[in-house]
Amino acid sequence: MKIVVCIKQVPDTMDVRIDPVTNTLMRDGVPSILNPFDEFAIEEGLQIREKCGGSVTALTMGPPQADDILRTALAMGVDNVVLLSDRAFAGSDTLATSYALSKGIETIGDVDIVITGKQAIDGDTAQVGPGIASRLGFTQLTYVSKVEDINPDTRKITVERLLDGGRERVEAKLPALLAVVKDINVPRQPSILKMKKARNAEIPVWRADDIHADPALIGQNGSPTWVERIFSPEQKSGGEIFQGETDELAGRLSVLLLEMKLQ
Numbered sequence: 001m002k003i004v005v006c007i008k009q010v011p012d013t014m015d016v017r018i019d020p021v022t023n024t025l026m027r028d029g030v031p032s033i034l035n036p037f038d039e040f041a042i043e044e045g046l047q048i049r050e051k052c053g054g055s056v057t058a059l060t061m062g063p064p065q066a067d068d069i070l071r072t073a074l075a076m077g078v079d080n081v082v083l084l085s086d087r088a089f090a091g092s093d094t095l096a097t098s099y100a101l102s103k104g105i106e107t108i109g110d111v112d113i114v115i116t117g118k119q120a121i122d123g124d125t126a127q128v129g130p131g132i133a134s135r136l137g138f139t140q141l142t143y144v145s146k147v148e149d150i151n152p153d154t155r156k157i158t159v160e161r162l163l164d165g166g167r168e169r170v171e172a173k174l175p176a177l178l179a180v181v182k183d184i185n186v187p188r189q190p191s192i193l194k195m196k197k198a199r200n201a202e203i204p205v206w207r208a209d210d211i212h213a214d215p216a217l218i219g220q221n222g223s224p225t226w227v228e229r230i231f232s233p234e235q236k237s238g239g240e241i242f243q244g245e246t247d248e249l250a251g252r253l254s255v256l257l258l259e260m261k262l263q
């Protein structure tokens, strides 16, 4: 199995500052971490490799300092890493990001499984995984909470998906993209020795030309999303909590609804 895990560097803070002109995140001076959901994606890639053989490549698009999360992935045990980094990628929205990542995956070539986290904790859209799948024409499996079986001969994968009201078992064709939730596994902790080795590893950097990206589809050129304003929503008051017997509570609630003219 040739597996690619897409991972993203995110700010390690809830206190994000927004550039008032471009409405994008100001990342300078903010400590960064591996997107927490992506640790589960790396772990799942490693577990599939352990069961089925093959290789795992960690792929990220970001500024030069995003090489840090690729070192974490190397320390966890991935075989290869690739950093997509070029000024031409700057200002990419989710459409342009998923296009660039899909071109990176095509350049890696002959990929059977792509794994992403459920969502990034900064952008939070959960659009990039499905965007990559539709660009590549891969089967799209979201909210994956368990990989039950992979049959390399029939090219079928069986997964469990975590839904609001329960779990769903799905059999699908490879190649596939899996967006995984945190219930799927417990990510391994890399040893100090592996972390030291990863610190000195050379990180391959691919520019837009290396992945044959169409300049019209990356960066700001390829980003039709227009952010008008970013703001924190106003805090609402806590409301009122009723306590008591069911009949009494129902009565008080209907009075309240009548008063609010909602009934």
Ligand SMILES: Cc1cc2nc3c(=O)[nH]c(=O)nc-3n(C[C@H](O)[C@H](O)[C@H](O)COP(=O)(O)OP(=O)(O)OC[C@H]3O[C@@H](n4cnc5c(N)ncnc54)[C@H](O)[C@@H]3O)c2cc1C
Pocket: 006, 007, 008, 009, 024, 025, 035, 037, 038, 041, 059, 060, 061, 062, 090, 091, 092, 093, 094, 095, 097, 098, 101, 115, 116, 117, 118, 119, 120, 121, 122, 123, 124, 125, 126, 127, 128, 129, 223, 225, 226, 227
């Ligand atoms: C108009 C606009 C302008 C923007 N400009 C900038 C900008 O200038 N600079 C900037 O850094 N961001 C910018 N962004 C944010 C950027 O588009 C998103 O960070 C990015 O598209 C990922 O979306 P998300 O964070 O919602 O990821 P989600 O879709 O929530 O992520 C899901 C999963 O996809 C994978 N993934 C997501 N992003 C990456 C990545 N980069 N590399 C590898 N895997 C990934 C991860 O596995 C992740 O768990 C901009 C967004 C908009 C809308």
